[in-house]
């Protein structure tokens with residue numbers, strides 16, 4: 001029995017993953033990752049790292065982050081507590097949807113995740129207090145390869161549902177995209 005429904009999004013390679021928990025009188029068991037099932041969504045490498053974040057305040061924005069090649073990474077982003085408006089921006093050089101974004105509501109209640117391919121920047125805005133996120137990464141954390149888009153970059157024009165708040169100094173300081181920006185060459 002499949003534990004996931006994999007759906008395309010308008011951005012090639014960006015997949016919506018819906019988990020199908022197994023419930024009983026005690027509660028439920030939900031599978032967060034399956035190498036066999038998620039290979040159909042494009043995840044065909046071992047998980048390198050798993051991260052867990054807690055964000056206290058509703059409206060907080062984290063992101064928009066990505067790692068540069070050769071440390072470009074896939075991410076499977078799941079919300080285990082509360083709810084987020086989760087967004088991915090296509091930075092792949094030559095992509096027909098270059099600089100376009102797509103967002104989904106991920107929550108503990110809807111059991112949804114986003115599978116984000118290499119070459120996308122990722123961010124989210126909490127839609128509740130006390131949000132917990134779980135990230136599966138296909139590449140190791142490489143600080144020297146870390147890059148970011150300013151979440152309020154007018155060229156990307158992410159339509160955050162709430163007023164942007166709670167940015168880390170690093171996220172607030174990401175540069176705006178200029179004419180020299182050519183995207184990520186994978």
Ligand SMILES: Cc1cn([C@H]2C[C@H](O)[C@@H](COP(=O)(O)OP(=O)(O)O[C@H]3O[C@H](C)C(=O)[C@H](O)[C@H]3O)O2)c(=O)[nH]c1=O
Nearest residue numbers: 049051053062063064065066122123124135141168170
């Ligand atoms: C990503 C990462 C960070 N760190 C360290 C670096 C900083 O000292 C601290 C917080 O890092 P950062 O401010 O980049 O964390 P977030 O802004 O929450 O980034 C997270 O949220 C956005 C939306 C994402 O897409 C990132 O992948 C995800 O990690 O953890 C690590 O030690 N390992 C890691 O893999």
